[in-house]
Amino acid sequence: MNVLSRKISFHDFEPELESFREAVLKGLSRRQKQIPPKFFYDEIGSQLFEAILEQPEYYIPNVERDLLTAYANEISRLIEPGSVLIEPGSGSCEKVQLLLESLLPSAYVPMDISREFLKQSACGLSQKYPWLAIYPACLDFTQQMLLPHGIPHGRRVVFIPGSSLGNFDPPEVQHFLSGIHRLTGNGGGLLVGVDRKKDHSVLNAAYNDTAGISAEFNLNLLTRINSELEGNFDLDRFEHRAYYNDQRGRIEMHLVSSQVQQVRVSGQHFQFTKGEYIHTENSYKYSPDEFITLANASGFRLIKMWSDDLHLFSVYFLEAV
Numbered sequence: 001m002n003v004l005s006r007k008i009s010f011h012d013f014e015p016e017l018e019s020f021r022e023a024v025l026k027g028l029s030r031r032q033k034q035i036p037p038k039f040f041y042d043e044i045g046s047q048l049f050e051a052i053l054e055q056p057e058y059y060i061p062n063v064e065r066d067l068l069t070a071y072a073n074e075i076s077r078l079i080e081p082g083s084v085l086i087e088p089g090s091g092s093c094e095k096v097q098l099l100l101e102s103l104l105p106s107a108y109v110p111m112d113i114s115r116e117f118l119k120q121s122a123c124g125l126s127q128k129y130p131w132l133a134i135y136p137a138c139l140d141f142t143q144q145m146l147l148p149h150g151i152p153h154g155r156r157v158v159f160i161p162g163s164s165l166g167n168f169d170p171p172e173v174q175h176f177l178s179g180i181h182r183l184t185g186n187g188g189g190l191l192v193g194v195d196r197k198k199d200h201s202v203l204n205a206a207y208n209d210t211a212g213i214s215a216e217f218n219l220n221l222l223t224r225i226n227s228e229l230e231g232n233f234d235l236d237r238f239e240h241r242a243y244y245n246d247q248r249g250r251i252e253m254h255l256v257s258s259q260v261q262q263v264r265v266s267g268q269h270f271q272f273t274k275g276e277y278i279h280t281e282n283s284y285k286y287s288p289d290e291f292i293t294l295a296n297a298s299g300f301r302l303i304k305m306w307s308d309d310l311h312l313f314s315v316y317f318l319e320a321v
């Protein structure tokens with residue numbers, strides 16, 4: 001444990017550094033090349049993601065912010081003051097701030113794979129909320145969901161805003177939620193924001209912003225490979241593509257090779273035909289029925305759901321039973 005300030009106890013669970021190389025080499029060796037989206041989030045990637053959140057086409061943060069603001073008191077009553085609030089993939093710790101003052105948790109446990117970003121976010125949060133006990137945990141929440149030692153005993157409530165669950169396939173969501181159920185124990189809570197199925201043009205625009213930030217975010221993965229894994233991707237020869245796959249109910253993000261080419265990563269060579277692509281992300285969209293069914297299958301029962309008038313996005317509070 002590493003005390004960053006009086007109210008911050010930083011826990012480093014040391015997510016494996018080697019896994020990026022392994023995942024990329026393995027992913028590029030597959031017939032359908034793919035790299036898991038968690039690797040978007042190096043320092044620059046995390047900053048680019050913050051910039052995506054500011055794009056007018058990317059409606060998720062605004063709609064979710066309005067919901068959390070409008071219903072903060074009701075949500076806080078359901079969660080109960082004194083709870084331990086745990087946030088996997090906490091990023092900038094922006095959204096939790098909409099709840100902190102009404103919720104008054106006994107502790108906040110932000111979890112993120114991006115170590116420096118996590119530390120900075122926790123320090124910033126601590127300055128704004130000096131009364132708050134913060135236990136940042138550096139880990140890869142797709143691999144491990146460990147709680148730091150020394151957290152208080154209150155009701156454990158997991159907070160997953162921003163539709164982060166959208167990156168998992170439905171069976172993985174169920175598995176992940178079962179893990180959360182084990183973490184919170186019976187009586188624990190889950191506050192989760194989930195993006196909904198909707199008009200395809202709205203979805204497609206959200207992942208193809210006119211400022212090109214989504215494209216930069218996607219392509220930054222190649223920059224990261226180049227700098228960390230001795231890669232030689234030419235970024236002018238790959239294009240960002242994102243579209244809604246209606247049959248699968250998800251946005252797919254690809255990096256498309258615009259010509260025949262060979263790329264080297266960590267001394268290994270990979271061929272690309274023209275139009276061949278690396279599949280870099282899925283972002284699943286759920287109707288309330290679909291999501292509640294998944295949550296039920298993981299041992300959660302719905303307490304309350306909140307949605308905007310346009311049915312763009314939903315926030316659910318569920319209890320582990």
Ligand code: AVJ
Binds near residue numbers: 164166207
């Ligand atoms: C962080 C997974 C919720 O899928 O909307 C945004 C990531 N990718 N734009 C999403 C993302 C491209 C985002 N999630």
